[in-house]
Amino acid sequence: MDRSRRRVAGLLLLPALLVVAVVAAVPIGLLFRVALYPPGPVAPLSGGPELDSFAGLLSAPYPSVALRTLRLSLLTTLLVTFLGFPVALFLSRSRGLSRRIQTLLIVSPLLMSVVVRAYGWMLVLGRQGFVGETLAALSLPRVGLLHTEAAVLLALTESFLPFMILALAASLDRIDPDLLAAARGLGASSARTFFAVVVPLTLPGFVAGASFVLVGSLSAYAVPALLGGSAARTFVMEIYELVTISFDWPTAAAASIVLLLFASALLGGAALLSRRRSARTFGT
Amino acid sequence: MRIALGAAAAVAYAVLLLAPLAVIVYSVSPGAALEIPPSGVSLRWYAGLADQPRLISGLFTSLLLGTIATGAALVTGIPAALALTRGSLPGREAFLAVLLSPLSLPGLVLGLGVLTSAAVLANATGIRTAGTLLPLVAAHLLITIPWVVRSVAASLESTDPALEDQARSLGAGPFATLFLVTLPTARAGIVAGAVSAFVISFGNFALSLLLASGRTVTLPVAIYETVDRYQDPTVAAVSTLTIAAAVGAAVLTDRISGPLKARDSSSRSGQPAGPAAAEPNR
Numbered sequence: 001m002d003r004s005r006r007r008v009a010g011l012l013l014l015p016a017l018l019v020v021a022v023v024a025a026v027p028i029g030l031l032f033r034v035a036l037y038p039p040g041p042v043a044p045l046s047g048g049p050e051l052d053s054f055a056g057l058l059s060a061p062y063p064s065v066a067l068r069t070l071r072l073s074l075l076t077t078l079l080v081t082f083l084g085f086p087v088a089l090f091l092s093r094s095r096g097l098s099r100r101i102q103t104l105l106i107v108s109p110l111l112m113s114v115v116v117r118a119y120g121w122m123l124v125l126g127r128q129g130f131v132g133e134t135l136a137a138l139s140l141p142r143v144g145l146l147h148t149e150a151a152v153l154l155a156l157t158e159s160f161l162p163f164m165i166l167a168l169a170a171s172l173d174r175i176d177p178d179l180l181a182a183a184r185g186l187g188a189s190s191a192r193t194f195f196a197v198v199v200p201l202t203l204p205g206f207v208a209g210a211s212f213v214l215v216g217s218l219s220a221y222a223v224p225a226l227l228g229g230s231a232a233r234t235f236v237m238e239i240y241e242l243v244t245i246s247f248d249w250p251t252a253a254a255a256s257i258v259l260l261l262f263a264s265a266l267l268g269g270a271a272l273l274s275r276r277r278s279a280r281t282f283g284t
Numbered sequence: 285m286r287i288a289l290g291a292a293a294a295v296a297y298a299v300l301l302l303a304p305l306a307v308i309v310y311s312v313s314p315g316a317a318l319e320i321p322p323s324g325v326s327l328r329w330y331a332g333l334a335d336q337p338r339l340i341s342g343l344f345t346s347l348l349l350g351t352i353a354t355g356a357a358l359v360t361g362i363p364a365a366l367a368l369t370r371g372s373l374p375g376r377e378a379f380l381a382v383l384l385s386p387l388s389l390p391g392l393v394l395g396l397g398v399l400t401s402a403a404v405l406a407n408a409t410g411i412r413t414a415g416t417l418l419p420l421v422a423a424h425l426l427i428t429i430p431w432v433v434r435s436v437a438a439s440l441e442s443t444d445p446a447l448e449d450q451a452r453s454l455g456a457g458p459f460a461t462l463f464l465v466t467l468p469t470a471r472a473g474i475v476a477g478a479v480s481a482f483v484i485s486f487g488n489f490a491l492s493l494l495l496a497s498g499r500t501v502t503l504p505v506a507i508y509e510t511v512d513r514y515q516d517p518t519v520a521a522v523s524t525l526t527i528a529a530a531v532g533a534a535v536l537t538d539r540i541s542g543p544l545k546a547r548d549s550s551s552r553s554g555q556p557a558g559p560a561a562a563e564p565n566r
Binding site for chain 2: 023
């Protein structure tokens with residue numbers, strides 16, 4: 001009975017697993033193979049296998065672009081954490097209609113296309129946009145923030161804020177109210193309770209949220225392309241131009257592999273961190 | 285303390301509302317230039333959509349693609365969720381991690397991989413998929429399955445398997461139990477999963493960018509190409525329609541399955557289903 005049940009379960013899983021194999025595993029494997037061809041706009045691909053296309057990533061402009069991308073991602077993570085934490089606290093303390101409306105406000109942006117939201121930021125930040133026109137209407141000098149790193153940072157923060165709020169709020173909701181009552185009963189001030197009990201208990205949510213925001217902002221394309229343009233080129237923008245403008249598929253594939261490995265290392269590290277933490281907390 | 289938190293939340297919500305509001309305001313502006321303060325309200329850019337074949341064709345492509353991807357994701361995702369929750373499989377967590385892994389892959393990189401696969405397939409077998417909807421359908425299916433699996437599995441986990449055992453002991457066959465007991469009790473999760481899947485496919489950009497060409501250009505890609513080149517409130521008009529659809533989808537899932545309020549009671553165990561369960565990297 002149990003064996004046949006397992007066999008049925010295996011059969012039910014098969015189609016979904018096949019999709020992951022054919023549409024994710026095989027393509028990524030092929031990218032590995034393409035990255036081993038000699039770099040350059042050559043078709044059909046031949047020669048190799050060699051690591052020249054990976055070596056090419058060590059020369060300009062890639063290191064500085066990678067650094068800028070990393071800096072933007074770290075700053076985005078920092079900003080969504082500091083902006084998201086009070087919101088998550090406020091949300092977790094709200095009940096009823098207020099909570100439903102807030103959740104709607106947080107979730108709705110996630111359902112809109114990232115292109116539409118980036119377009120909205122273009123309209124807000126452009127010289128002829130809302131900020132520029134408002135300044136002009138007040139007879140102040142027009143300032144356009146479009147095509148700056150600051151614009152990219154602002155829009156990235158907006159696009160990842162909902163994820164961080166939801167991740168932190170999930171952690172906050174799991175806190176047992178008795179724990180807080182116990183801390184208070186043992187004489188801790190409300191500030192001490194907050195920093196010694198509440199904040200440490202949100203770490204799992206923070207780790208999950210922060211790793212997602214880091215990887216997501218490293219991989220973002222629409223926001224940096226539309227709001228930064230040539231003023232804030234990111235690693236993924238380079239990959240896109242390697243494919244569509246230079247036709248250098250081996251280098252594009254090598255850059256993709258580097259990004260994938262880096263993202264996997266980040267996510268793996270975060271998973272390890274949260275597992276070790278929970279092991280320590282629960283003594284297993 | 286509570287006032288300070290409320291102020292911080294108000295700032296955050298304002299930041300989240302700013303971009304969609306800008307699109308909506310621009311879409312009803314009387315002229316092509318943005319005016320502060322606005323001199324009036326006009327719907328001419330919505331009527332003007334009829335003269336934008338790329339945006340219209342993108343809209344229909346995205347609707348078609350979203351429908352196909354959602355249907356296929358339900359057909360593959362619901363059985364997978366059943367296997368994960370009712371199958372007593374060893375390594376259940378590992379299977380779940382594999383099925384959810386596409387969510388953390390960089391979209392553009394995945395698109396490049398799928399494009400490469402299509403080229404290899406064409407070289408090896410002569411089957412040309414370039415210019416058809418097939419690569420896009422495959423790619424969208426990959427990233428919509430996780431939403432269906434997560435939402436349906438959460439729904440199945442919160443229902444009592446004893447109900448199914450009772451149905452069996454009363455003489456119902458396995459299929460009757462599945463279709464008359466198991467799936468109806470998971471209805472909320474299925475609906476939420478379907479809405480999430482459609483919304484994710486409809487709005488996807490990075491994954492579609494390299495795969496869309498000619499007649500298969502999706503709406504987000506068409507919008508991207510248009511705003512990149514010139515200012516035009518018709519783009520704001522079509523974008524406003526998608527914003528309205530997104531808000532509608534959020535309200536709809538809230539109404540049907542209540543996932544948005546599921547976290548309301550801390551006593552309820554299990555994950556909430558639907559878009560609100562956008563808990564990254566579980």
